[in-house]
Amino acid sequence: MLKENRKKYHHGDLKAALVEAGLAELEEKGLESVSLRSIAARVGVSHTAPKNHFDxxxxxxxxxxxxxxxxxxxxxxxxxxxxxxxxxxxxxxxxxxxxxxxxxxxxxxxxxxxxxxxxxxxxxxxxxxxxxxxxxxxxxxxxxxxxxxxxxxxxxxxxxxxxxxxxxxxxxxxxxxxxxxxxxxxxxxxxxxxFGYFPDVIDNRPKPFQGQRRGED
Amino acid sequence: MLKENRKKYHHGDLKAALVEAGLAELEEKGLESVSLRSIAARVGVSHTAPKNHFDxxxxxxxxxxxxxxxxxxxxxxxxxxxxxxxxxxxxxxxxxxxxxxxxxxxxxxxxxxxxxxxxxxxxxxxxxxxxxxxxxxxxxxxxxxxxxxxxxxxxxxxxxxxxxxxxxxxxxxxxxxxxxxxxxxxxxxxxxxxFGYFPDVIDNRPKPFQGQRRGED
DNA sequence: CCTCCATATTTCCAATGTAAATTTTTCTTC
DNA sequence: GAAGAAAAATTTACATTGGAAATATGGAGG
Incomplete structure (x- = not known):
């Protein structure tokens, strides 16, 4: 039960804060430079704090x-x-x-x-x-x-x-x-x-296609 | 001056060997796991040897x-x-x-x-x-x-x-x-x-691709 | 107040890329 | 051929990284 909409345990909603900070770091420094430590530092927590929220x-x-x-x-x-x-x-x-x-x-x-x-x-x-x-x-x-x-x-x-x-x-x-x-x-x-079809494809229609499944649902 | 067709300095053509080893490591372990050290180890040289050939x-x-x-x-x-x-x-x-x-x-x-x-x-x-x-x-x-x-x-x-x-x-x-x-x-x-063009694009163009739109017109 | 437990920190470790100094081998020049 | 120069490779060192383990913290419920 949160007393305020912000403060919860120690930090507050650290999980959301880390995602937000991560996105900021990402566009600022690029994908190659984002690190757990830099993101954690931006939020102001230790570099192992994310461990409790993310794998x-x-x-x-x-x-x-x-x-x-x-x-x-x-x-x-x-x-x-x-x-x-x-x-x-x-x-x-x-x-x-x-x-x-x-x-x-x-x-x-x-x-x-x-x-x-x-x-x-x-x-x-x-x-x-x-x-x-x-x-x-x-x-x-x-x-x-x-x-x-x-x-x-x-x-x-x-x-x-x-x-x-x-x-x-x-x-x-x-x-x-x-x-x-x-x-x-x-x-x-x-x-x-x-996105029309090449004539030879149309002519041979119907073609049997079966393997058309992706992630399903 | 090369005495044999390949042997040059210490290793031979280390530059090419590193590229080859790198490509092997790449497909074996994936892009995330290739490292200078692992590639150098595969060739059998120290991890700083590539420095002489690559940036x-x-x-x-x-x-x-x-x-x-x-x-x-x-x-x-x-x-x-x-x-x-x-x-x-x-x-x-x-x-x-x-x-x-x-x-x-x-x-x-x-x-x-x-x-x-x-x-x-x-x-x-x-x-x-x-x-x-x-x-x-x-x-x-x-x-x-x-x-x-x-x-x-x-x-x-x-x-x-x-x-x-x-x-x-x-x-x-x-x-x-x-x-x-x-x-x-x-x-x-x-x-x-x-790869024909949509009607609104091609209508004022000289060369539409025939049969681009299947069945309808 | 006291205990429990999720949360967060501290400490430690192995792996990585890079730089500097050093050693080893090859090439060039005399 | 010998000596010095240059190239190649190694050793050593270091800062950063992600992660594991042990420890501390602080709110929730009794």
């Missing part, structure tokens, strides 16, 4: 990545609701995806680098799936994803996801050079292909 | 990434030469891209993670560009990249690159689950969109 450094990074996925989803959702289903909504979601990645590059890389976190963490998986679902739902409203499309819905989703994710990654890593003001050279709607 | 750990990783880009290019080029320009050649190049990524996941991640290497290294930049050029050249032979395509050649290249790269990344990170035998759920030619 080591990777546990803390996992919580940070989970928070990242939630923000990521929110960033996509932001523009989605303003547009009716269709191309405009797709663009809005993709722009959100890209915007988040470019504004939080270190966090974005952390989210998608399994070596830094505990990939089988339940909260992380759930947040990751929720984030992906925003994109997925938008894609399902498009005409090139109508029932009967070869490969089923997974193919369309992953095609779209791969494109957006790859574009974000290449921009973050500097493989594709950005404009002087930091903007990508092409907007999402400019770099979005029609 | 610290990042220098060594840079050399490894450079080697990775060369192999990457070779893997793409392998299938390209067997096919005439067109969709088949595109598939071959993309399959090479993907195959390399899935067979050398740790090296692939190293290549595209600027924080681990010295991004402004000349050899690295050149090898990276050479690798990209394989994909670029193939893309330029396609009909949806003919002169007049909106956005110019860069747009087409980056659209294609983003898709392949994103698919590879999502597979490596486990975001898109692979088959039990390790194969991706969709082959490259299955997940390749027509």
């Amino acid at each position: 080591g450094l990777r546990g803390l990074l996992t919580a940070m990545a989970t928070d990242g996925f939630r923000r990521h989803a929110a960033e996509m959702q932001r523009g989605v609701e303003d547009h009716p289903p269709g191309k405009a909504r797709l663009d809005a979601a993709c722009n959100g995806y890209l915007r988040f990645a470019l504004e939080n590059p270190e966090l974005f890389k952390l989210m998608f680098t399994s070596r830094f976190h505990l990939s089988d963490d339940d909260a992380l998986k759930q947040a990751g799936w929720a984030s992906y679902s925003v994109l997925r739902d938008v894609a399902h409203g498009l005409d090139w994803d109508k029932a009967g499309a070869p490969g089923g819905p997974w193919r369309t989703e992953w095609m779209l996801w791969s494109l957006v994710h790859g574009y974000a990654m290449l921009l973050i890593d500097g493989e594709i050079r950005r404009e002087d003001d930091g903007a990508p050279p092409f907007r999402m709607d400019e770099i979005m292909p029609g | 610290g750990l990042r220098g060594l990783l840079t050399a490894m990434a450079t080697d990775g880009f060369r192999r990457h290019a070779a893997e793409m080029q392998r299938g390209v030469e067997d096919h005439p320009p067109g969709k088949a050649r595109l598939d071959a190049a993309c399959n090479g891209y993907l195959r390399f990524a899935l067979e050398n996941p740790e090296l692939f991640k190293l290549m595209f993670t600027s924080r681990f290497h010295l991004s402004d290294d000349d050899a690295l930049k050149q090898a990276g560009w050479a690798s990209y050029s394989v994909l670029r050249d193939v893309a330029h032979g396609l009909d949806w990249d003919k002169a007049g395509a909106p956005g110019g050649p860069w747009r087409t290249e980056w659209m294609l690159w983003s898709l392949v790269h994103g698919y590879a990344m999502l597979l490596i990170d486990g975001e898109i689950r692979r088959e039990d035998d390790g194969a991706p759920p969709f082959r490259m030619d299955e997940i390749m969109p027509g």
